[in-house]
């Protein structure tokens with residue numbers, strides 16, 4: 001009885017040894033490119049983003065605002081996940097809405113931006129204000145599409161401009 005068990009375990013192990021490389025090869029054939037491969041791909045594509053040409057001080061101010069924008073998106077998603085709608089609405093308004101624009105301008109050292117960039121910045125604050133307005137509905141079917149529209153403006157500006 002015991003030796004049968006041992007034989008069974010061994011034959012199972014042998015089957016694993018034979019099959020494992022096959023399964024591995026199979027999964028590598030259809031493997032998705034890794035993030036670093038994606039990055040190399042993106043870098044080899046021509047960068048058509050317009051440089052803003054602002055001073056290093058203004059650029060540092062802009063980058064600080066941007067990192068806070070990303071944290072705000074994280075906080076909004078986290079609050080929605082916890083059904084803390086009040087907090088989600090407050091972050092959307094305070095951290096991404098028009099109040100944030102004034103803070104951002106103060107940090108940007110009097111820099112001037114192309115009109116199209118300014119339009120995108122305004123569209124982004126407006127989208128966040130609209131998000132803050134729909135969050136009290138507590139209806140994720142309304143909230144998530146507006147969150148998507150908000151993030152879409154981040155993406156649109158990042159596609160068009162660089163420091």
Ligand code: HEC
Nearest residue numbers: 063066067069070117120121124153154157158161162163
């Ligand atoms: C009106 C234009 C505009 C909008 C809107 C915008 N960004 Fe940016 N963001 C930029 C530019 C320009 C850079 C610099 C990119 C570069 O030089 O590669 C940047 C850089 C960043 C960075 C990198 C910061 C660093 O320290 O290097 C993060 C993170 C970021 N943005 C997040 C966001 C998020 C999240 C949103 C939306 C909630 C957003 N941004 C909306 C223009 C914008």
